Amino acid sequence: MGKQGSPRSPRPENIDKEEKVGRRSLDSLSGNDLLLGRRIYASEVSKAQGSKHDQSYGTSNKFWKKQHSWLRRNFKSIVLMISVTGFIFCIDSIMVSIFHSDNSAVVQDISRLRNVTLHKNNGAQDASPVQMYSRLLNLASDSLAKNEFKPDTPNFQEERSSKSSQWKPCADNNKSPGALERSRELSNGYIMVSANGGLNQQRVAICNAVAVAALLNATLVLPRFLYSNVWKDPSQFGDIYQEDHFIEYLKDEVNIVKDLPQHLKSTDTKNLSLVTDTELVKEAKPVDYIEHVLPLLKKYGMVHLFGYGNRLGFDPLPFDVQRLRCKCNFHALKFAPKIQEAGSLLVKRIRRFKTSRSRLEEALLGESMVKNTVKGEEEPLKYLALHLRFEEDMVAYSLCDFGGGETERKELQAYREDHFPLLLKRLKKSKSVSPGELRKTGKCPLTPEEATLVLAGLGFKRRTYIYLAGSQIYGGSSRMLPLTRLYPNIATKETLLTPQELAPFKNFSSQLAALDFIACIASDVFAMTDSGSQLSSLVSGFRTYYGNGQAPTLRPNKKRLAAILSDSETIKWKIFEDRVRKMVEEGQKLRTRPYGRSIYRQPRCPECMCKF
Numbered sequence: 001m002g003k004q005g006s007p008r009s010p011r012p013e014n015i016d017k018e019e020k021v022g023r024r025s026l027d028s029l030s031g032n033d034l035l036l037g038r039r040i041y042a043s044e045v046s047k048a049q050g051s052k053h054d055q056s057y058g059t060s061n062k063f064w065k066k067q068h069s070w071l072r073r074n075f076k077s078i079v080l081m082i083s084v085t086g087f088i089f090c091i092d093s094i095m096v097s098i099f100h101s102d103n104s105a106v107v108q109d110i111s112r113l114r115n116v117t118l119h120k121n122n123g124a125q126d127a128s129p130v131q132m133y134s135r136l137l138n139l140a141s142d143s144l145a146k147n148e149f150k151p152d153t154p155n156f157q158e159e160r161s162s163k164s165s166q167w168k169p170c171a172d173n174n175k176s177p178g179a180l181e182r183s184r185e186l187s188n189g190y191i192m193v194s195a196n197g198g199l200n201q202q203r204v205a206i207c208n209a210v211a212v213a214a215l216l217n218a219t220l221v222l223p224r225f226l227y228s229n230v231w232k233d234p235s236q237f238g239d240i241y242q243e244d245h246f247i248e249y250l251k252d253e254v255n256i257v258k259d260l261p262q263h264l265k266s267t268d269t270k271n272l273s274l275v276t277d278t279e280l281v282k283e284a285k286p287v288d289y290i291e292h293v294l295p296l297l298k299k300y301g302m303v304h305l306f307g308y309g310n311r312l313g314f315d316p317l318p319f320d321v322q323r324l325r326c327k328c329n330f331h332a333l334k335f336a337p338k339i340q341e342a343g344s345l346l347v348k349r350i351r352r353f354k355t356s357r358s359r360l361e362e363a364l365l366g367e368s369m370v371k372n373t374v375k376g377e378e379e380p381l382k383y384l385a386l387h388l389r390f391e392e393d394m395v396a397y398s399l400c401d402f403g404g405g406e407t408e409r410k411e412l413q414a415y416r417e418d419h420f421p422l423l424l425k426r427l428k429k430s431k432s433v434s435p436g437e438l439r440k441t442g443k444c445p446l447t448p449e450e451a452t453l454v455l456a457g458l459g460f461k462r463r464t465y466i467y468l469a470g471s472q473i474y475g476g477s478s479r480m481l482p483l484t485r486l487y488p489n490i491a492t493k494e495t496l497l498t499p500q501e502l503a504p505f506k507n508f509s510s511q512l513a514a515l516d517f518i519a520c521i522a523s524d525v526f527a528m529t530d531s532g533s534q535l536s537s538l539v540s541g542f543r544t545y546y547g548n549g550q551a552p553t554l555r556p557n558k559k560r561l562a563a564i565l566s567d568s569e570t571i572k573w574k575i576f577e578d579r580v581r582k583m584v585e586e587g588q589k590l591r592t593r594p595y596g597r598s599i600y601r602q603p604r605c606p607e608c609m610c611k612f
């Protein structure tokens with residue numbers, strides 16, 4: 001290996017096999033071994049050729065001397081080059097290992113997410129991916145890739161009007177004089193309540209029962225929860241809420257006791273004063289209770305509202321009774337300490353143990369949020385909570401088509417036959433509505449794919465941290481694929497808490513739902529996919545009540561979204577973004593509670609909040 005342009009040594013005319021081996025050995029050497037190899041090679045050539053090739057040997061010897069001299073002059077440069085090359089290889093190896101580690105972590109998280117979101121139906125987790133809007137998903141993916149490293153733009157970090165911050169929580173202020181008078185009067189008797197449904201339905205039933213007890217001037221027995229074959233949760237009031245706080249906080253408005261007096265238990269056992277859910281119309285008015293419930297209450301000294309739920313309307317209702325419902329929901333019902341502690345740990349892990357201490361979190365979690373948090377210059381991680389309502393019961397009941405073909409239709413029909421026989425009877429007597437028409441009118445629950453397109457259309461970046469609330473998604477991981485591909489930073493209570501931390505809540509669906517309830521309320525942005533969901537309604541109400549205009553809720557209009565998605569094969573991405581953004585902004589406009597609407601969902605009204 002001489003300098004560029006230097007003469008080559010003449011090749012000997014006869015090179016035997018041993019010499020060829022020697023040259024191959026030379027080629028494999030480097031560094032100082034290279035010089036040694038050349039000396040060995042020169043010696044072997046000398047022995048092989050003898051005195052006949054003295055001239056050739058002399059020329060070759062001069063060549064090696066030149067090479068030796070060049071190596072000595074450039075030795076430091078060669079060592080430096082080798083060192084730099086080695087350093088680069090070392091850095092490259094470290095980067096590869098880091099990337100592999102991060103990638104493995106993401107894969108593990110997605111794998112854990114897959115395990116907790118799979119629908120348990122046979123073979124559902126192995127189904128082929130179902131995509132109804134492949135073209136739009138590709139456009140969304142391209143847009144996220146292009147915008148990933150662009151500066152962040154505001155993404156609904158506050159409600160759409162500065163006037164929203166003028167409304168402040170005040171349901172616990174200025175106790176009603178009428179309520180104080182009633183508490184001094186002799187009680188008309190005891191009201192027992194057996195609430196049905198899951199966590200959120202039970203919460204509404206509790207506060208409705210408090211209002212009814214005040215309305216009828218009765219003593220309320222601490223509500224009980226019926227066991228449901230759907231929820232399969234034996235939890236009672238004290239397993240989910242703080243009993244003593246509840247009784248003490250409402251004592252000036254309603255007298256509450258933990259159990260029915262002994263002398264009245266036989267009356268309850270004989271069902272003499274039982275009032276079932278079917279005997280009260282949905283969203284009954286005060287006059288209905290005065291005419292049908294109060295006489296039984298006075299006659300027997302007690303009444304049992306069995307299967308109680310959404311059986312008290314919102315208007316017309318006396319001001320102080322309406323305010324009492326708000327006080328119950330937003331102040332009196334505090335989660336049990338073990339739920340507060342687990343919920344606090346959940347939020348801390350999402351926020352990387354950085355202090356947030358918003359009024360929302362304080363109202364939900366109390367002092368449990370203070371422990372183990374870290375103060376520092378770095379801000380706590382912001383996150384979006386997404387409530388997906390795409391469980392099998394929801395999907396089957398909707399009668400919609402979700403692109404799964406004949407397999408999906410047969411599977412959902414079989415589920416209806418097992419779980420919704422009354423629905424099928426009604427369908428036989430009524431005019432059928434096509435799945436396409438149901439979708440156009442906004443009657444179909446949003447799929448994970450549609451929720452993904454909405455988030456992408458609103459400009460949420462790929463790195464957005466998403467807390468996923470909800471139960472098992474129908475279709476399992478194949479249905480979740482659009483979401484997990486475009487937004488890989490997804491967490492659930494199962495991925496954030498260890499099996500040991502979740503163990504106390506195992507087989508208690510309402511208590512697990514309470515953890516989702518907490519994580520959704522505490523989020524920086526809450527996105528719902530079904531405005532009719534009780535959890536979404538209660539969460540959005542809490543965020544309105546305590547959020548001071550800084551806790552936005554995204555409510556897609558399913559009818560308008562269906563119209564937008566009907567152009568999925570031709571619409572340009574920029575136009576899709578504009579239409580989705582306008583749709584969501586319309587749902588964020590500041591509104592006071594309309595007449596007859598839920599005070600739990602829309603507390604911005606004089607009975608619950610005060611305008612300053």
